[in-house]
Amino acid sequence: MSTTTSTPVVVGIAGAGTERAALRYAVDEAERHGRDLLVLHAFHDLPTGLPVNPLLTVGEQREAGRTVLDAAARDAAELSHGDLTVETALREGSTVHQLLDASRQAATVVLERREHSLVERVFAGSVLNGVAARARCPVVVVGAGWDPDSVQHRVLVGIEDTAVTTEALDLAFEEADQRKASLTVLHAWAAPTVYGDMVFARTSQATWQRETAQQLTERLEPWTGRYPEVPLDVRVAYDWPADALVRMSAEADFLVVGRRNRPLPGGLSLGSVTRAVLREARCPVAVAPVLDDE
Structure with missing residues (x-):
């Protein structure tokens, strides 16, 4: 049955039978939103001077890639x-560049995070981070151990400060509404011990949490007005943000994080918290794009 929505869900596949979790998530995502599915595989043209054994021609690489795609399409x-x-x-061409190019005409890009050796982890992490940092659509990273049958009926979104990230909240509220789930908005912050002692010498932790939660609730009013049927839970934790998000991800079906509004020198758009969450989260993680960051 053909769908009518123009922008597809794109899933990146590296090898035959290797990204079953990402493929399953992408199929569910496409069906949930009434979209087509595009399965993408990229390969590099190996320079003929490299001592590759056996040396693969471009034609042979294409044939292998086509085998990968045919198997994924059947699955x-x-x-x-x-x-x-x-x-x-x-x-x-480059896997990152090809996925970034596809993201310009996609609703979502889905990738899988798998267990790797140290060398493989560096390469896989560079692909995940490279795509998530610069894609023009949300990028969802799914752990290899994701269980689609374990449903918590909760979407979780992390907010760095009370200056809320519009794109992340748009995505989080939309997903919670579509999934008929509650939405937990989490703001976590912690200072080094000596500074924490100074902060809470001036105010109590309970007062800080209560006042911050109130500020967040007020800033969320444009979204709660648009999504009145989404149950909202605003939480403020005195904790390291990555630790708090990873811990709470075990109780969520979907976690949304943002990326930097102003990239660091060199174009780095993913902060340390987002990178840590992509590595460790217990549920699928979506990195919301900042559409005016190019």
Whole structure:
């Protein structure tokens, strides 16, 4: 059955049968939002001077890539019971660049986080972070151990400060509404011990939490007005943000984080908290884009 929404869900696939969790999530996402699914595989043209054994020609790499895509398309059709339009794309070039290019015409890009050796972890992390930092649509990272049958009926969004991130909240409220789930908005902050002692010498932790929660609730009024049926839970924790988000992700179906409004020198748009959450979260994580950051 063909869908009518123009922008597809894109899932990046590296090898045959290797990204089952990402593929399952992408199929569910496409069906949930009435979109088509695009399965993408990218390969590099190996310079002929490299001592690769056996040396692969571009044609052989294309053939291998096509095998990967055909297998993924069959798996997607099986997961969707054939009720989803699945297309494939074989791209030559950097995986990050090809996924970034696809993100310009996509609703969502889905990638999988798997357990790797140290060297593989560096490469895989560079792909995940590289795409999440610069994609023009939300990027969802799904852990290999994700269980789609474990449903908590909760969406979680992390907010760095009371100056709320518009794109992250747009995505979080939309997902909570679509999933018929509650939304937990979490702001966590902690200072080094000596500074924490100074802060709470002037005010109590309970007072700080109560006043901060009130500020956040007021700033969320534009969203609560648009999504009155989404149950909202605003939480303020004196804790390291990454630790708090990872811990609470075990009780959520979906976690939304933002990226920097003003990238650091060199174009780094992902902060340390977002990178840590992408590595460790217990549920799928969406990085919301900042659409005017280019």
